[in-house]
Amino acid sequence: METQERNTGLDQVAHESLNFTEEILSARSFSRQLAEQMTLAKAYVIIAKEHNNLHLAWELSSKIRNCQLLLSKAAMRGEPVTLEEAEPIIKSLSYLIFRAEDAHYDIATTIMTMKSHIQALEERANAATVQSTVFGQLAAEALPKSLHCLNVKLTADWLRKPSLQELADEKRNSPKLMDNNLYHFCIFSDNALATSVVVNSTVSNADHPKQLVFHIVTNGINYGTMQAWFLNVEEFSWFNASYAPIVKQLLSADSQAYYIGGYQDNVAPKLRSPKYQSLLSHLRFYIPEIYPQLEKVVFLDDDVVVQKDLTPLFSLDLHGNVNGAVETCLEAFHRYYKYLNFSNTIISSKFDPQACGWAFANVTARYHYWQEQNADGTLWRVGTLPPGLLTFYGLTEPLDRRWHVLGLGYDLNIDNRLIESAAVVHFNGFMKPWLKLAIERYRPLWERYVNRSHPYLQDCVTS
Template sequence: MALAKAYVIIAKEHNNLHLAWELSSKIRSCQFLLSKAAMREEPISLDEAEPIIESLAALIFKAQDAHYDIATTMITLKNFIQSLEDRANAATVQSTVFGQLVAESLPKNLQCIDIKLTADWLQSKSIQELAKDRRNSPRLVDNNLYHSLVFHVVTNGVKYGAMQAWFLSNDFKGATLEVKNIEDFSWLNASYSPVVKQLQDTDSRRFYFEVETCLEAFHRYYKYLNFSNPLISTKVDPQACGWAFGMNVFDLIAWRKANVTTRYHYWQEKNTDKSLWKLGTLPPGLLAFYGLTEPLDRRWHVLGLGYDLNIDNRLIETAAVIHFNGNMKPWLKLSIGRYRPLWEQYVNQTHRYLQDCTTS
């Protein structure tokens, strides 16, 4: 059919509209036959295919007899293939962008919950007083209580009230939760951290970076860093394994001893011209922690539930942590059905916010 389509273009260029129409008609017949076979899930029979192939072949010979030489045909085919590739690439980019937009967009029921939580925070003095009391919890300041389970949730000013209302109005089985507004971190500014300076760049803010493990997809350092630069090639092994940078266990004492923060800032400063890596949060992390990481048992962290359809159930069942990284989050309609119950089992459907915001 590709050759026939090329001759359609050539025939039109030579104003042979009748031949172009005949070829287009046969191409549509071929496409209809393929669609019909796909719908019935059965292969095309010889009796069905033979008359269409013969008539299409006759038209192609007719086009060749019309002095459409092979050189012209090859050039047209090449342009046609290039056009298809461009369209395919554009469709891939478009699909990625649309997928990202869907992943970042909240469903109506979650938007409803967000609004109700924010309203409760603004209207309820008791919740605000409770937040003040929690800020002075010994579990947050007493280093002798390091065996306590404490979660520090950092959010922005827009979501701060909703986060506070949610975590203060629910019980988390004895765990202590602290919600912090990143805009209150006066020390976190462009003069202290090159990362903040980079994030203020509109070009940098447009990029989203997602990491897979070396074990799963062989994500090596050379995939992320510019090894033609001697600053990289003389200090780093290109075959070193990357890791899932969004999920880590840190030894903070070892962190301070190795001065990891300074190392991180060093690499950010060296990359102000983007000569070491283009964009993303992973490359500077890989450099800052180079030589300082230890691999965990794969069962500790099973990731890919937001994009990989074929994760072994046995891996999921034995995992300490499952990670819905990817665009197909379990709270979205485009989520992967077989993984959704893993998340839904922890959602309290009787909660008043969920009840009030349930949509059909």
Template structure:
């Protein structure tokens, strides 16, 4: 069934047309707006660029105006300068720059202002200028720049200042360089580039293969190791009745030792050493196949190691003792001299008799000098004739007024005749030398002198002479120097009895018999000891030679009375004020501490530890040049 068609409606057609017209108008409006945005953004960027460029020009012009003397540099139109630099491969490169390139990257500084302050001032000034008003993008750029300049990194800013300063200095040097200097610089750079050797230099590292020495001791060490293993296998072979293998090993050991001899380097080995090493290698290989047992080999090696350690320890002890013995043993010529002096002293015939007569007359003349307080008196306690002679002779030689120097020498009964005879026949005129025998001091006995009683005790003799004592000489090297026989001599302790030996003197200089005087000592008598008893040169440096080095601070008597960091001093040249000595009863203090140390718990033997204790807080430090340890005064 067909339906009839309806005629078109005029109202609906008009509505459709209106909708099309509206959409077209909206599309045209959007196209127009997008075109305006595209045109507007480049204009904003152009405006920002023009403004920044204008500010840069104004800033450069203002800096140029504020820099007296920089106008001439700004007017330079064009010039060429050659700059040399080294690239990453070490080659020298050249390039040219013009004045415009310098000016575009440089900031002219004001010579009236400090250099470090100029860049900061300019940054702050530009940051405070009015921001751009040509758009939001320009405003954001300006605000970011202001924010960055207001909070600079101090480290980066300092680096920038240094870089700018170096660059400006280099520019000034280039601007002031004449043509001749520039030509020389260019030629030097060219020649250096042509002659540059870019090869890797040889490294002097000992671990590099090419640095290894050809003359080594590797073969010597190899043969020694072979001998050790051969000894191990030889002992195992003998225990297992492998007689043929044992004989082969012992034969190779003997031949290898003969080939090594006293060699320490491969170049010192015998020509047959390599053949011996190869033969030993074959025998060791055979022994390993037959005898190797890891437990047995390790046990034998431990036994050999322990035996070697014991032998080394014994050799060290023996060496130390022999060195001490050789140092203290009197050589034959000196022994003969000593015997000859004693013989001459007792015979007194011929020329010797004349010496005695002259010496007797001089002793009568010098008798008054022995107690004259206006003279310079020295105390020397020694049993060594030549050592005492060196001390006296060197002192007199360097003295400005030798006739005013008096030497009081005390020795023991055994050496008195030799000491007396030596100074009779070798008198150091015009100085005075008086030799005394310690046995003539009647006050020096075991009832008064505690150290003499200790030296005579059985316990001290056992300490020195009993082999079973763990502290004896036969046991080791600990404190061996303190067991020197001189510490058993009373002469070593007489320094603590100065007022008893020289009761009428006010000051006396003690000299040990191992010093050599190299200048006049008379100024020491003018040193103000400031109420102290002892004048000595301190020897402590950092942690060396302080009280804890000599005294046992684990003992309460020591730790309660003394400072472990107190400075030690030399007991070989000491100026003693005998008046203060008597006033402070120094000898009594010495006796008190010596009695406490009867069992040697406070300090070892010797005179320096009790000296440090006795003169504690009573010692005035002298200038270190008066007593140089190891080099003489």
């Protein structure tokens, strides 16, 4: 019986609260009049402060607090505001608003003032957005403590264990590296943990894992860390300034000033990343020179996770094209005109501005040509995608979208069905899965392929 009475009381309160909501929306209610006067008074508080009329601003603020208190009490008790309660506040607020208008704080002035405030807030919001992007970029570029720890331990192992070096030499001379009956994948990376996830996920989902061959290239700094798998990028003696225009550009004084000098202030934050200075980012255009004996190679970025068997890619008919990739034209910002300077006749005379961008025969010569044309940075600013779009223009076979789903490093709203159906999911963007700023919804897709049982990884994560 007691429970029933309590429930009845709750229903009554809910009903009365609903009536109060209707009352405050009613044009005839005192609550509505108080709310409207309070809104106008808040605007005059700002204007009075700007005109240094602090006493009027204080009086208005005091009456606004009284008004808020009265409305709060009425809501709590579930009864409408009475005339006796509302009249003193309405009169005093009306008098103060009249004083504000008499001081020429009229509606026109109010509108202009509010517009200026809105503009100032928009500028602050834009500045905060830019700052957030810069901070996100800095966080993405920084090497997490756990990864640094892992690199140090692996490098120490490499230096003190000659058996590892002997094993690496044996692998480098394996005939499998040039066997076109096997499935060849290449990864260019300086991140050992990320690359291990790419390899683990590819092998785990392959129908015939023993037929996979991974060609992994790193730089000199990480050579000792990942020597068991990797080739050293500095060992490509032909990859120098006289052969590759990008090497010449990156070594130039202007390029150094562009990336580390004051000119960066005029560059969009996402274009300032040091990754654009890394030769590893540009090696994908030299795959024919790096692996001349191989007929087909699948290139994998180090921020992808493979979810299905990729060997069917090797049997796809590219119809005479040298590249196969998924189109990214679902959004307008993936059109060519978003990446290239079409005001330059060199670009506008040869390319369609509405052509689709790509998520990435011998194309190296074409790549060299466009890098030379862009020596002064007038065709595009930085990055590997613009020259890649030019290099593979008209030479790329579009693949089914399910082969490659992008955006897991920046897009919070990718459809789960699209992710589940994807052969490869790509964490492109600043929110990499190995960073604390990763999107939590997608992180498990990557973490399931991290070898948590490795003692070094356990030590580095817990230390």
